Amino acid sequence: MALLEVAGLRTAFHTEDGVVRAVDGVSFQVEAGKVLGIVGESGCGKSVSAMSVMRLIPDPPGRIDGGRVIWKGRDLLGIDPDEMPQIRGREIAMIFQDPMTSLNPVFTIGKQLGEVLDKHFDLRGKAAVERMIEILGQVGIADASQRLGQYPHELSGGMKQRIMIAMALMCKPDLLIADEPTTALDVTVQAQILQLMKQLQRESKTAIILITHDMGVVAEICDDVVVMYAGKVVESCGVFELFEHPRHPYTRGLLDSILRPGRLKDVPVPTIDGVVPSLINPPEGCRFADRCPRAETRCRQQTPPLAQLEAGHMVACFLPLERMQETTT
Amino acid sequence: MTDGSLMEVRHLRKHYPVRGGIFGRQRDTVKAVEDVSFHLRAGETLGLVGESGCGKSTLGRTLMRLEEPTEGDVLFEGRNLARASAAELFSLRRDVQMIFQDPYSSLNPRLTVGEAVREPLDIHRLGSTAERSTRVDELFEAVGLSPQAQNRYPHEFSGGQRQRVGVARSLALRPRVIVADEPVSALDVSVQGQVLNLLVELQRELGLTYLFISHDLSVVEYLSERVAVMYLGRIVEIGDRASIYAAPAHPYTRALLESVPIADPRRRREHVPVQGETPSAVNPPSGCAFHPRCPFAVDACRQQVPVLEAAGEEEDHLVACIRHDEI
Numbered sequence: 212m213a214l215l216e217v218a219g220l221r222t223a224f225h226t227e228d229g230v231v232r233a234v235d236g237v238s239f240q241v242e243a244g245k246v247l248g249i250v251g252e253s254g255c256g257k258s259v260s261a262m263s264v265m266r267l268i269p270d271p272p273g274r275i276d277g278g279r280v281i282w283k284g285r286d287l288l289g290i291d292p293d294e295m296p297q298i299r300g301r302e303i304a305m306i307f308q309d310p311m312t313s314l315n316p317v318f319t320i321g322k323q324l325g326e327v328l329d330k331h332f333d334l335r336g337k338a339a340v341e342r343m344i345e346i347l348g349q350v351g352i353a354d355a356s357q358r359l360g361q362y363p364h365e366l367s368g369g370m371k372q373r374i375m376i377a378m379a380l381m382c383k384p385d386l387l388i389a390d391e392p393t394t395a396l397d398v399t400v401q402a403q404i405l406q407l408m409k410q411l412q413r414e415s416k417t418a419i420i421l422i423t424h425d426m427g428v429v430a431e432i433c434d435d436v437v438v439m440y441a442g443k444v445v446e447s448c449g450v451f452e453l454f455e456h457p458r459h460p461y462t463r464g465l466l467d468s469i470l471r472p473g474r475l476k477d478v479p480v481p482t483i484d485g486v487v488p489s490l491i492n493p494p495e496g497c498r499f500a501d502r503c504p505r506a507e508t509r510c511r512q513q514t515p516p517l518a519q520l521e522a523g524h525m526v527a528c529f530l531p532l533e534r535m536q537e538t539t540t
Numbered sequence: 541m542t543d544g545s546l547m548e549v550r551h552l553r554k555h556y557p558v559r560g561g562i563f564g565r566q567r568d569t570v571k572a573v574e575d576v577s578f579h580l581r582a583g584e585t586l587g588l589v590g591e592s593g594c595g596k597s598t599l600g601r602t603l604m605r606l607e608e609p610t611e612g613d614v615l616f617e618g619r620n621l622a623r624a625s626a627a628e629l630f631s632l633r634r635d636v637q638m639i640f641q642d643p644y645s646s647l648n649p650r651l652t653v654g655e656a657v658r659e660p661l662d663i664h665r666l667g668s669t670a671e672r673s674t675r676v677d678e679l680f681e682a683v684g685l686s687p688q689a690q691n692r693y694p695h696e697f698s699g700g701q702r703q704r705v706g707v708a709r710s711l712a713l714r715p716r717v718i719v720a721d722e723p724v725s726a727l728d729v730s731v732q733g734q735v736l737n738l739l740v741e742l743q744r745e746l747g748l749t750y751l752f753i754s755h756d757l758s759v760v761e762y763l764s765e766r767v768a769v770m771y772l773g774r775i776v777e778i779g780d781r782a783s784i785y786a787a788p789a790h791p792y793t794r795a796l797l798e799s800v801p802i803a804d805p806r807r808r809r810e811h812v813p814v815q816g817e818t819p820s821a822v823n824p825p826s827g828c829a830f831h832p833r834c835p836f837a838v839d840a841c842r843q844q845v846p847v848l849e850a851a852g853e854e855e856d857h858l859v860a861c862i863r864h865d866e867i
Contacts, residue, residue: 427801
């Protein structure tokens, strides 16, 4: 059984221009101890999906209009909102692209970590400090006792993200949701943080949902992948399957447009022509149809359901690509 | 000037004072750009790569005289951008133009994009009113935007289209050199490709020379004939793209290249290429600024600042590392 099951999730934002259907019938599962990547370009709904799971959508303007989020046998969308803070942090932790969204600038690192230990574990004083130093050591912060007295602005971006990971892991959550955790970091620091996340997932068996726009990051750390486009899941499968046998034309287009080592300007970069449709009154049918080289009449009239093509590989396309097709052009 | 070079940068420095205390006295100096020299060959793309805070953007801005250089020369066809008077600079700007990361912040929101592209022509009083309009039409066509788009405002465009407007504006005066500072970094990957293809196409058609500043090693590899790597204000390695990517000579360049995640799950890394983070530029480490993170550092690295020297057989491949031939 999956650790987390999201089914038919729908989240909309009510704006002056109309209703933006940011997440429109999204389903995916996270297996215990595994890393699930949710990948897509800006505005595809990947972050909103994760925020919906945590019930962190600001209402108004946002609203979760439907679906189920099954966590340990309970539907998180149906429980009393007062119960969510207990689940958030304790059972499901979250880290963001910008650690400053979660770190309070006016308190020291020690004070903020201490609060978590106090609230969730009744741990104070010397015992709390020892636990803090231990956990900071685990995320690769050597001079931990000194860091506890520092304020967030005194730390580098990479250091702040390590603190966030430490804070997230202090409660030994079953699931960590990481929303673009390395996007704001330099590439050498990104490599360190990804390695840290891999190591923690292996050692503590924490499952991770990693939200990213970067296929390199997906390849580096994920076990399973969900590809989103314009508020919908277009493909989901294991990471090797995705990179070697993409079946949705959008996934294929995305993989083709990556600049791989050795690619030079003598040959133009394959691109996906056109733009993402507006999510206010999106067109009928498949939302990728206008940009899809394979689209036919049916694609513009009916919405292709997310269907299993073979074991563990779901695709929302009437005309999926064949297996074993070359992924380079 | 070196043969075939269109622009030459010599010993460029940009230092910023750090003030503090109640009297706001200068307490320190940030050496954002420290003794940087290189040249641009006509028609090539030189990729300038490095992580945040390495000084690559400051270098671009100083070279354009958007920041006053502390020291050094920027020679373009016998004229010195670094010392040019306001009038000389005005005419030099026709030849050297800049593209920014987010055209949204560099385009005036109250001007239609047509007016924005036309503005440089108005400022430099080039051609008659009718000729200017024709030129704007040409520019829109050249960057793949419809002429009707001219009457719309920047906010009505997607990021990719906005960058096309930024490119059109930079081309208005028919420049020969374009300094592009992270022009595709804010774009989604499918759109990034469209803008890169456009830049390549324009370079071919117009014979443009690019200084392409980016943190993205894959984009730099794709576009550049030559590559310079910066770390804490200095160029630590420069050479042909092929040598830099296939045989990086500086330990930092190696670490940088190894850190890029490859979009292939069968090529996962099992180790971290380099520990630590770039230190502050206020008090950079002594000697080679990379020595605290370098696995090959010896005592001498802490004491002497390495100078750029030949990395091997390749004539133009230079590296600033005293141990480059041992490692």
